Amino acid sequence: MKKIAFIGAGNMNGAIISGLVQGGFAPKNIMVSNPSAPKREALQSTHGILQTSCNIEAAKFADVIVLGVKPHFIAEVCQQLNENLDLTGKCFISVAAGCTIKQIEQALNQPCTVIRTMPNTPSQLGCGVTGIYANALINDEEKAFTTALMESVGIIKWLDSEQQIDHIIAVSGSGPAYFFLFMEAMEKQAKAYGFNEQDSRELVQQTALGAAKMVVENKISISKLRENVCSKGGTTQAAISAFSEGGLEQLVTHAMDTALNRAKEMAQKA
Structure with missing residues (x-):
């Protein structure tokens, strides 16, 4: 061995x-x-x-x-x-x-x-x-x-x-922090709604864990999983529309490209 x-x-x-x-x-x-x-x-x-x-x-x-x-x-x-x-x-x-x-x-x-x-x-x-x-x-x-x-x-x-x-690096290496940031924002808003610190964290972490497990345990596309949660004219669709109007997809693309460029810079300076 x-x-x-x-x-x-x-x-x-x-x-x-x-x-x-x-x-x-x-x-x-x-x-x-x-x-x-x-x-x-x-x-x-x-x-x-x-x-x-x-x-x-x-x-x-x-x-x-x-x-x-x-x-x-x-x-x-x-x-x-x-x-x-x-x-x-x-x-x-x-x-x-x-x-x-x-x-x-x-x-x-x-x-x-x-x-x-x-x-x-x-x-x-x-x-x-x-x-x-x-x-x-x-x-x-x-x-x-x-x-x-x-x-x-x-x-x-x-x-x-x-x-x-x-x-x-841009996808998986830095990726956990992307999700942590999103979870932080959700936790902060849960507290604003009146949930205490422990409940806010538990609500957010279990929601994130459940969403990740649904991706792992289903062979259908992630976009289809999202669509399945979004009833036409419902609350989820309203939230997703707000994300889209705010440019979430473009922001994610920009953030990941920024991480990629920084990785290249680090390699050149090492």
Whole structure:
């Protein structure tokens, strides 16, 4: 069985570790490295994995190295590993936004399989979406392993080009915040109607959960689901008309394009 090193003990790496262990992956084959002790020790205590403060020790231990540090630290970490280890045969998986495969390859300065992934925050609950793209060195075994790794926290989509990573960011990576903002607005108005804070939240969150489950559990289109709620001349149709008149669709398009452009800018600056 392959051994995995997680560089960084943040929420995303923690979520993947949790998903792996719950799925039956042996904790003895997982090591996490992190400069501060509390996070890595918490992961060790919870999941029984190995831990270290040394990135080099973790990378030496592993066949697969998951880069889970902030994007502006990726190059520094990769250069550190390149200067101290023979990386032959090792596979690198990045979960950092805004850092391209070419930038990682240049920092590693050794021929390695480099896989770029873009998971979103619901991955922390096992309900994530991850877009994946790899360089030309990936083999079938590495592809299958990466698929299993990221499916431990949700669904995955292998992409035809690295450019599509930015598209995934605009749709699913940033997407949860779009829904949170809409839910915030609904919660605020529920309070204005006189519902208390707890009831307002529960009304909104259960409505959102129910709507999402209806999309998941029905094969009909989302537009048809919407139409099914809208009785002609009824309350829902009145609300939907107000959204349309306010330019909701155009605003969503503009917001997602803005996220996409920002993703491209981040990649250029990294």
